[in-house]
Amino acid sequence: MAHPSQLGFQDAASPVMEELLHFHDHALMIIFLISAMVLYIIVAMITTKLTDKYILDSQEIEIIWTVLPAIVLIMIALPSLRILYLMDEVNDPHLTIKAVGHQWYWSYEYTDFEDLGFDSYMIPTQDLTPGQFRLLEADHRMVIPVESPIRMLISAEDVLHSWAVPSLGMKMDAVPGRLNQTAFIASRSGIFYGQCSEICGANHSFMPIVVEAVPLEHFENWSSFMLEDA
Template structure:
């Protein structure tokens, strides 16, 4: 959950998000070192009084400023490609959920069950209970079992939407007429908030995503109650 004045990412709640945090730190360190080197060169050039008017070219310098950036790009590209392939990998999901974007709410369908689905609307500010978060609470949460591979099929009914939950490292575009998929594993119990991340009209800011990860036995009890009420 984000908090006021937060500068970094939310705490990771999935293995993919942990990998993204590590890659962020790795890339940021490379950027910091490059920025420090460039700043040092600029200061040195401005402050020095030594000049050499007779150097027209230098093979050594040209090799250095060609090879060094190539090495830096490789150091960034290899971990990035690894994470991209990791995010696309979907092996034997225990649960498949279809998330459909509408103007301006989400609907969820648990495809492994015969009749388990519901719409999820934002709770208006005046109806919030004490301790709930403005613009983030939904009347129905997407409940999942913790430490289980979850596949989410994402599409839209009307315009472009995007299903995103930062703590889980998930963001997938919802495109009308197209079925995209993503997968994640919630590594700890909790309630994780997200929002539509594609501008989709007047109430774009009012279609939150709430994912609740619970132990397997609690999920089974919840699904049984939902099926009884259906």
């Protein structure tokens, strides 16, 4: 969960998010080095005679200016492609959950169970209890087991939505008439908050996503309780 005056991303709660954080730091360091070098050259051109004819017409400088950006792009592209492939892999999921976006709430179906599904609405501000977060709490959380591969099937009933949970490194568009697929693993227990990340209408900011990762035993107890109430 984000906190006041926070710098950077939320703490990673999945292997994919950990990879994204590492890639962010990697790219940021490259940007910092490029910016420092360009700033040094600008200052040197202003304060010294770096603009003489030998420097401006140097073949060596032309070669460096051509090869160096290509090397930088490769250093950024290779880890980026690796993460894209990791995010696209769905290997032997333990649980499949279908999330459907509506105006303006989410519904969840646990497809491995016959009758386990529910709607998830935002809790109004006047109904919040101490410790709950405004605009982020939902009346029904999506409960998942920790350290289990989860496959998400994401769609929408009416307009474009987007199912996004930053701590899990998850963001997938929900498109009417289309079923998008992604997967993740929650590496630790906790409650992770997200919101619809597509401008989907007047109440776009009032359809939060709450994912609760619990040990497998607790998940089994929760699913049994939900099935009894169905």
